[in-house]
Amino acid sequence: MTLIAPSILSANFGKLAEEVILAEEAGVDMIHIDVMDGHFVPNITIGPLVIEAVRKATRLPLDVHLMITNPEKYISDFVKAGADCLTVHVEACVHLHRIVWQIKEHGIKVGISLNPATPLNTVEEILHEVDLLLIMSVNPGFGGQQFIPSSIDKIKRAKSMILKGGYRALVEVDGGVKLENAREIVNAGADILVMGSAFFGEKNYKEFMEKLEKELKL
Numbered sequence: 041m042t043l044i045a046p047s048i049l050s051a052n053f054g055k056l057a058e059e060v061i062l063a064e065e066a067g068v069d070m071i072h073i074d075v076m077d078g079h080f081v082p083n084i085t086i087g088p089l090v091i092e093a094v095r096k097a098t099r100l101p102l103d104v105h106l107m108i109t110n111p112e113k114y115i116s117d118f119v120k121a122g123a124d125c126l127t128v129h130v131e132a133c134v135h136l137h138r139i140v141w142q143i144k145e146h147g148i149k150v151g152i153s154l155n156p157a158t159p160l161n162t163v164e165e166i167l168h169e170v171d172l173l174l175i176m177s178v179n180p181g182f183g184g185q186q187f188i189p190s191s192i193d194k195i196k197r198a199k200s201m202i203l204k205g206g207y208r209a210l211v212e213v214d215g216g217v218k219l220e221n222a223r224e225i226v227n228a229g230a231d232i233l234v235m236g237s238a239f240f241g242e243k244n245y246k247e248f249m250e251k252l253e254k255e256l257k258l
């Protein structure tokens with residue numbers, strides 16, 4: 041089964057709680073929250089306060105994608121705010137193993153993420169420790185970018201690495217995922233699809249989910 045995680049980056053922030061409730065009613069599986077610091081990526085978005093507000097609006101798992109440098113400084117803030125899974129970028133962590141364990145010690149799920157140009161072998165020594173491998177299919181920083189086609193092969197290789205090792209990690213794909221390419225991405229091995237502009241750009245989220253389910257034959 042494919043899990044759908046709409047990214048609130050493309051939601052209407054003026055009525056964020058309402059947007060999250062509508063997404064939940066449409067049948068999504070989790071809420072993807074993009075945290076950007078203006079250092080690791082060239083954009084600034086939201087922090088723990090907004091996550092706390094989203095936490096109050098929904099019971100769905102909050103899948104928090106940290107695109108920040110020095111994530112170790114903020115782990116407990118994001119846990120307190122209500123994150124169910126914290127994903128850090130491999131490129132932002134000098135001591136990735138330490139940070140993975142720091143997150144695990146809070147009793148929540150942990151994910152690691154790779155930018156498009158970062159090779160898969162950088163996670164070889166840690167993949168067995170994590171719940172999620174997030175493959176970025178755009179350069180992180182903004183919603184509404186084009187899916188990078190070579191990501192398909194990377195997703196395939198990531199999935200086979202996980203299957204070969206017998207690991208539990210799910211493969212999540214983030215960036216440029218749309219109704220039109222969702223099936224190809226799932227066929228390549230994605231377990232979770234993040235959808236920002238494709239989801240929140242629709243008028244009717246329920247209808248969109250129906251179309252998507254048909255497309256994926258969930």
Ligand code: DX5
Nearest residue numbers: 047180181183184216236237
């Ligand atoms: C990009 C973010 C994504 C973004 C995806 O840096 O990590 O989660 O919101 O947006 P779309 O689906 O519009 O590419």
Ligand code: ZN
Nearest residue numbers: 047074105214
């Ligand atoms: Zn994201």
